[in-house]
Amino acid sequence: MLYILKIKGTSKIPDFVQIRDSNMTLIAYFRLSQINKGLEKSNLIEYKNEITDILQKMPYGKIYKYLRKK
Numbered sequence: 001m002l003y004i005l006k007i008k009g010t011s012k013i014p015d016f017v018q019i020r021d022s023n024m025t026l027i028a029y030f031r032l033s034q035i036n037k038g039l040e041k042s043n044l045i046e047y048k049n050e051i052t053d054i055l056q057k058m059p060y061g062k063i064y065k066y067l068r069k070k
Contacts (some may be wrong), residue, residue: 001067004051006032008060017055019044 005018017038019028030038035052039045047068058064 001065004054004058004060004064006055006058006060006064015060019051053066055059 001022003020003022003024005020007016007018009015013067015032016033017028017030017035018026019042021027028038028042028044030041031050032055035055036045036048039048043050047066050069051066054066
């Protein structure tokens with residue numbers, strides 16, 4: 001299980017994404033404009049399509065619980 005957080009930036013700080021595991025340990029942190037690069041660095045590229053779709057639909061400031069399909 002992963003928790004996905006989409007955070008709205010400010011004028012100086014860009015929008016970003018946090019992905020945390022079931023213990024809320026941070027496993028990925030990247031700018032919203034660089035989804036592919038962030039997922040690749042975090043070894044989550046196999047979930048790229050699902051996570052990208054979630055990020056496009058979810059509002060800022062919310063936590064989304066994502067159950068990985070094996």
